[in-house]
Amino acid sequence: MTDPWPEELRLGPDGTQLTVRFDTGEQFQLDAEYLRVESPSAEVKGHGPGQEQLVWGKRKVRISKLEPVGTYAVRIAFSDGHNTGLYTWGYLLKLGRERQDIWQAYLDKLTAAGFTRG
Numbered sequence: 001m002t003d004p005w006p007e008e009l010r011l012g013p014d015g016t017q018l019t020v021r022f023d024t025g026e027q028f029q030l031d032a033e034y035l036r037v038e039s040p041s042a043e044v045k046g047h048g049p050g051q052e053q054l055v056w057g058k059r060k061v062r063i064s065k066l067e068p069v070g071t072y073a074v075r076i077a078f079s080d081g082h083n084t085g086l087y088t089w090g091y092l093l094k095l096g097r098e099r100q101d102i103w104q105a106y107l108d109k110l111t112a113a114g115f116t117r118g
Contacts, residue, residue, distance in 0.1 A: 006089050009074060015062035018076070020092050028096030032063045033117070036078050037106055038095060039085035056115040 008021040018035060021027040037055045038044070046052050058080065065077035069086050077083035087095075095102065110117065 003090060004093055006092065009066060011063055011066060015064060015079070018063060018066075020096060022089075022093060026093070026096065028092075028099065030092070030095060030099070032061050032078065033058050034099070034103060035063070035076060035087070035095070036061045036080070036082060038102060039076075039082065040087060040091055041082070041085035043082070043084060054109055054113055054115070056110055056113075057118040059117040 004022040004024045004026065006020055007023050008019070010019040010021075011017075012019070016032050018030045018032070019027065020030065036058045039055075044053055044055055062079040063076055064079050065083075067075040067077070069075050073086040073088040074092075075083060075086055
């Protein structure tokens with residue numbers, strides 16, 4: 001059994017959404033804000049457990065560029081200058097499949113910290 005493979009990455013015309021379609025038939029529309037705050041970069045995830053950084057104020061961020069990285073990932077550049085996250089196919093699949101839970105956990109962390117999506 002092989003891992004799901006992306007058949008299509010499509011950036012919406014205004015850069016607010018990325019559509020990812022996998023060979024399993026699964027298709028996800030992932031908002032730029034969601035992708036930005038869940039970036040797999042060290043800036044967001046840290047260099048190890050417990051080093052994660054809460055990112056806020058990205059409601060208006062846009063995706064400005066998609067850049068393939070080998071055959072395993074895509075680098076997403078955002079309008080706020082962030083471009084260091086390498087989104088592997090497996091990570092994009094996880095973000096799609098678990099979107100509701102991941103997003104709610106993010107919103108809960110924002111509330112607890114007293115921040116807004118702004």
